[in-house]
Amino acid sequence: VSAPATARSVAELRARVRAWRAERLTIGFVPTMGALHAGHLALMRQARARCDRVMASIFVNPTQFAPHEDLSRYPRDEAGDLAKLAGAGVHLAYLPTVAEMYPEGASTWVEVAGLSQGLCAERRPHHFRGVATVVTMLLNQAQADLAVFGEKDYQQLQIIKRLARDLAIPTLIEGGATVREPDGLAMSSRNLLLTPEHRALAPMLNRVLRETAAALADGALAAPLLDAAVERLMGRGFRLVDYVELRDAETLAPLATAAYRPGRLLAAAHLGSVRLIDNVAVGDAAAA
Numbered sequence: 001v002s003a004p005a006t007a008r009s010v011a012e013l014r015a016r017v018r019a020w021r022a023e024r025l026t027i028g029f030v031p032t033m034g035a036l037h038a039g040h041l042a043l044m045r046q047a048r049a050r051c052d053r054v055m056a057s058i059f060v061n062p063t064q065f066a067p068h069e070d071l072s073r074y075p076r077d078e079a080g081d082l083a084k085l086a087g088a089g090v091h092l093a094y095l096p097t098v099a100e101m102y103p104e105g106a107s108t109w110v111e112v113a114g115l116s117q118g119l120c121a122e123r124r125p126h127h128f129r130g131v132a133t134v135v136t137m138l139l140n141q142a143q144a145d146l147a148v149f150g151e152k153d154y155q156q157l158q159i160i161k162r163l164a165r166d167l168a169i170p171t172l173i174e175g176g177a178t179v180r181e182p183d184g185l186a187m188s189s190r191n192l193l194l195t196p197e198h199r200a201l202a203p204m205l206n207r208v209l210r211e212t213a214a215a216l217a218d219g220a221l222a223a224p225l226l227d228a229a230v231e232r233l234m235g236r237g238f239r240l241v242d243y244v245e246l247r248d249a250e251t252l253a254p255l256a257t258a259a260y261r262p263g264r265l266l267a268a269a270h271l272g273s274v275r276l277i278d279n280v281a282v283g284d285a286a287a288a
């Protein structure tokens, strides 16, 4: 497998995209922060199945990390990532520098009101502003027909769908199903940071979500089941549970039961210094 071509500036990226467009080829795009795993590669294959050419970006976006968060220890492995992109049939890797993405004096933010409140924003108040801003830039830079984002970051996916619609970005946004380890743990670059002991406990997050989703599926009241889920996680050794919540699958409005609207059960919890997130569909077996 040949290594993908690389572009490190917007100009290089656009030159490549222009050439493909001149050949009337369709273009798929998968933005990432690198440390690629099977979950990312599934998104690349999804884009590959739908488009003639696929590009992936690797950019660890500083504006979506708070000063105390894990930006400096976020895993980075450019050579390894490029080999994986080659294996996944990706045609172009876009590897912009921080200076390219945030030119001197950059002062524009994209904020998606409503969807960016609650859930992960409770503990990471400026996180989604950073995500929405960088994704808007990446989509404008790439001008792809389709962009694919993982459902593991469910709140992020809904925010990106909304900003693309609201800002008339002419790229179709598609979600890709979460890829899991055999024991159910959602694949994440942060799993690399877990101690062996915490890695063994981590699948409990998904197990508790699945069991809670099953109990919610027949329309039961959510509040006691969500409290019980938090208690189970704490009892099993999670240091802190940020939330376990039932939300409307599309608007993310809180739901008291999943009886009337398709729901999504979402959670974030800490094992040691690593914060894990996961989510599952409720009352819609096809989307689980």
Ligand code: PAF
Pocket (backbone or CB within 6 Å): 031, 032, 033, 059, 061, 064, 131, 134, 135, 149, 153, 156
């Ligand atoms: O999900 C991610 O890896 C990042 O949040 C994204 C969408 C690439 C923006 O930096």
